């Protein structure tokens with residue numbers, strides 16, 4: 001048992017005993033004086049408990065989902081049935097394969113993106129790399145979740161598959177190495193839960209604030225509010241360029257049949 005915890009609890013237990021007195025104090029008048037004195041002391045303090053109680057606004061009621069299912073206020077981007085919320089980068093219908101509640105990259109069909117744009121967002125997405133392992137390094141189960149079509153959270157089979165650390169699963173590609181490797185085996189479903197804050201730009205295009213990402217991989221924190229240095233690039237580190245406040249999410253066709261399911265987002269209020 002922790003004595004550090006017992007200390008304050010014991011103090012709380014002793015204080016009322018002093019105030020009430022009971023049989024431990026034969027002098028009732030003195031006990032009453034002590035009680036008033038204690039209460040008056042509380043009353044006379046500059047701050048009262050209610051001074052720090054904030055009642056407005058009242059948070060909206062949201063019904064949470066079970067086991068990764070969308071909460072009641074989520075925007076469902078893929079529920080396993082169709083790709084109506086998605087298109088190719090040039091606006092045509094997305095050509096990925098939908099079966100068994102999952103969508104799977106059709107190599108060569110191209111990247112797909114959401115038909116709606118997002119700024120600050122909470123994203124839940126489940127993904128699975130092929131059970132049949134082929135290729136190595138960046139060629140094994142490669143895909144990616146791009147926020148605002150530019151900022152990639154890497155999807156890769158990183159289960160016993162060495163590559164450069166800032167390019168493995170859970171990396172902010174070429175920018176931030178994940179804190180740990182929480183990968184499941186190929187063929188198993190995995191999840192990302194992400195809090196993404198969009199970058200802010202001044203009217204003249206100057207960067208006011210970078211993008212930030214916090215990422216949980218299979219429930220394990222792997223990116224803790226990291227600041228992005230700019231958009232994702234294979235070669236070099238390009239600077240930020242101003243873009244719209246809301247831009248689609250994009251999933252990468254990197255030539256490997258990676259699958260996705262249960263994708264939902266919650267738009268977050270844009271901080272000033």
Ligand code: MG
Nearest residue numbers: 142143144155
């Ligand atoms: Mg990728």
